[in-house]
Amino acid sequence: MAGSVEHIGPRLKELRQRANLSLRELAQQLEVSPSFVSQIENGKSQPSVATLYSFATLFSVSMDALFQEEWSEPIPRPKASPEINKSDEASHPYDIWDDSAARISAVSPGNRTLITTESGIQWERLAATTEKSVNFMEIVYEPGTESLELGALATHHGYEYAYCLEGEVEVVIGDLMLTLSKDHSIGFDSSIPHKFRNIGSVRFRGIWFTHWCDGPRNWKLIK
Template sequence: MSDVIAGVHMDNLGSRLRDERLKAGMTLRELARQANVSPSFVSQIENGKSQPSVATLYTFSRLLGIAVDDLFDEGWAQQPVQLVDGWGPDGDKNPVNAWHPSEFANRISLVHPSHRSHLDMAEGVVWERLAATPEQGVNFMKIVYAPGATSTPGGELLSHDSYEYGYVLRGSVQVTVGTEEFLLHEGESLGFDSNIPHVLRNIGDVDFEGVWFVHGRRH
């Protein structure tokens, strides 16, 4: 796991979920009932004492009527950028400096590795946003799964209305899609319809790192 993520205390994902719940006019108990979890579990997440799994995050976002990408910690991404070996807003290695001001400037997303917004979840699962776009239901991420981590608490299969594409950077990951099981190693990739129940597991003894692109369906 990167030093940036390892050095950060649990982010305020819980407080953001609480804010979205209040905006939706939903009580804690009602969210717990609809998500089929205990009110104390929701309370622990909102108070930063527990972290949701990937499956729980998708369930909460669906019930609250928001996209998962709305939950990334924008405050972290907007911290002042420090120059690192020429990188940063004024650095000579920053690709932005190769662009002249134009009407496209507000449609370009450049993110330095040390300033990616992120989501820390249960079992050592971390999502880091690689770029932000105004398009809803799109996540372009680096994902990290600690040894033994799964995308659902009990390893049950999860489905959601999107497509997923993944590429393994380091380690390996077992991906179950429906009745098919795939073990992907460094350099291998796959894509699948996320409506098919699926689950990711790191069955290795080192962190799995990958680039993941999740694209919601257009209705």
């Protein structure tokens, strides 16, 4: 399933209105300005990865849902996880898909949920079980792209783990700056301010595993 950034604004506005929140009230919860929220809703500003996560967390929806052109009541979860069918009618688990996350998730390449931003960042969901506190993804950063707007860092509860498949990406974690290159891996406490940036001439592709600790995710941007 591919996602389109052109649908983000209308989706966020609809979510805000369903929650009976004004622009100012939503902005206060996200710790941003009302004008910034308005610009995103009207398609005049492109939200960063961290901002998208903040919206998704606040409204209790998946990242995928923010990119959908349409949704019905209730808001659907992404169709990215097959349900194992115990009958003899299915030839393979990959042929059976459920509308929600399954206890067993086996995903073939052509059936992964894919989200692409205008800036050149891609998230491809590799599996989706009923465990809501983890994300297992392949992430791509095209040359010159970064996870946050210039100068900003993100912080949130939980831990992140990453393994580089190709290319390299600059990683800033607190006062530490390092380069994640092919076959190298990292893990860190996500409450430490961090960001990622591809400063090379080739795309970066890596495997990401994020784990949210108990309690609110509390995404914050630090500028």
